[in-house]
Amino acid sequence: MTTTAAILRARGAPFSLETVTLADPGPGQLLVKLAACGICFTDVGVQRYEQGTPLPHVLGHEGAGTVMAVGAGVEHVAPGDRVVLSYASCGHCPNCASHHPQYCASFMALNYGGVLPDGAVPMHQGDAPVYGGFFGQSSFAGHAIAYARNTVKLADDVPFELAAPFGCGLQTGAGTAYNTLDVQSAHSFAVIGAGSVGLAAMLAAVDRDCHTIVAVDRVADRLDLARRMGATHAINSNGMAAADLALALRAIVPTGIDRIVDTTGVSAVVRGGLEGLAARGQMALLAVTAPGTEITINPNTLLGGRRLVGAVEGDADPQSFIPWLLGRHRAGRFNHAPLVQTYAFAQINEAVADMAAGRAVKPVLLMD
Ligand SMILES: [Zn+2]
Numbered sequence: 001m002t003t004t005a006a007i008l009r010a011r012g013a014p015f016s017l018e019t020v021t022l023a024d025p026g027p028g029q030l031l032v033k034l035a036a037c038g039i040c041f042t043d044v045g046v047q048r049y050e051q052g053t054p055l056p057h058v059l060g061h062e063g064a065g066t067v068m069a070v071g072a073g074v075e076h077v078a079p080g081d082r083v084v085l086s087y088a089s090c091g092h093c094p095n096c097a098s099h100h101p102q103y104c105a106s107f108m109a110l111n112y113g114g115v116l117p118d119g120a121v122p123m124h125q126g127d128a129p130v131y132g133g134f135f136g137q138s139s140f141a142g143h144a145i146a147y148a149r150n151t152v153k154l155a156d157d158v159p160f161e162l163a164a165p166f167g168c169g170l171q172t173g174a175g176t177a178y179n180t181l182d183v184q185s186a187h188s189f190a191v192i193g194a195g196s197v198g199l200a201a202m203l204a205a206v207d208r209d210c211h212t213i214v215a216v217d218r219v220a221d222r223l224d225l226a227r228r229m230g231a232t233h234a235i236n237s238n239g240m241a242a243a244d245l246a247l248a249l250r251a252i253v254p255t256g257i258d259r260i261v262d263t264t265g266v267s268a269v270v271r272g273g274l275e276g277l278a279a280r281g282q283m284a285l286l287a288v289t290a291p292g293t294e295i296t297i298n299p300n301t302l303l304g305g306r307r308l309v310g311a312v313e314g315d316a317d318p319q320s321f322i323p324w325l326l327g328r329h330r331a332g333r334f335n336h337a338p339l340v341q342t343y344a345f346a347q348i349n350e351a352v353a354d355m356a357a358g359r360a361v362k363p364v365l366l367m368d
């Protein structure tokens with residue numbers, strides 16, 4: 001079949017909407033008619049920087065839509081089901097077998113490789129290959145081929161544009177707070193970098209009734225949004241050195257913050273957060289940083305029982321975590337709607353520009 005896809009033809013170039021031919025779903029695969037797809041900084045990172053993904057390529061990894069057809073062996077969803085698509089994993093390596101598919105041994109090949117696991121190119125224009133299968137989907141398109149493992153069934157009452165970002169960004173932020181850091185009401189919490197992923201982490205702290213919730217960002221609008229969504233305190237870190245950030249955090253909680261999520265990966269910011277962390281506190285890093293990035297810390301800060309930990313995809317198994325998080329949303333405990341700004345699919349380049357400039361927190365493309 002043919003569909004319209006947003007193709008990245010050169011590093012740094014805008015996406016161009018073109019017709020591509022998509023193969024039929026093979027064993028373990030399914031065809032999804034997309035209704036919405038969120039844009040994540042990982043898409044923009046691959047658009048701008050060489051990360052081993054072959055070109056031309058169709059990106060997009062927060063797809064949501066309706067199953068059109070299923071290949072052999074796909075049993076948990078059927079044509080007509082509403083679904084949200086998440087990251088791909090192999091299902092049989094040691095981490096997949098122990099329900100940690102986010103640390104799948106084949107994560108890079110399956111999510112960034114550009115070809116299907118058997119080496120086949122997933123899309124074509126005439127005889128010319130178009131690479132895809134990005135995060136097991138390539139959802140900047142009218143239709144995508146996904147896998148049973150990364151396709152999560154969606155209840156009828158969640159709009160596609162609110163469901164789509166659960167596939168990556170919201171799962172990453174919220175999962176880091178719920179799963180990696182296990183935030184509790186007895187904890188003070190801070191998020192450093194209040195974009196969509198950071199604010200999703202903050203929403204988890206709001207859900208868990210953390211008694212103090214601090215948002216740190218350089219953009220005043222983001223801090224206003226964070227306050228509207230439940231932050232009890234805000235720190236504008238514009239121009240702050242590491243020591244200033246630590247002092248600002250300790251001005252709010254003199255003994256230090258119990259749980260911190262950093263979405264920046266910036267050395268001085270991480271150092272400042274770590275120095276503002278309480279004894280036995282934990283700080284999680286989730287930013288994918290540019291090659292060559294280094295972080296300098298004073299190792300003595302770790303001696304107070306402090307932990308610095310990294311996580312991808314919120315330490316979450318999408319098949320169990322996404323339905324659970326959607327349940328929190330439906331119960332009124334995880335209201336991410338203020339993060340979402342919708343765009344027509346044809347406005348994809350405008351949406352990317354708005355996200356990069358901070359005018360949109362979580363752009364979601366609508367395919368219908
Ligand atoms: Zn695996």
Ligand SMILES: [Zn+2]
Binds near residue numbers: 040041042043169
């Ligand atoms: Zn993502």
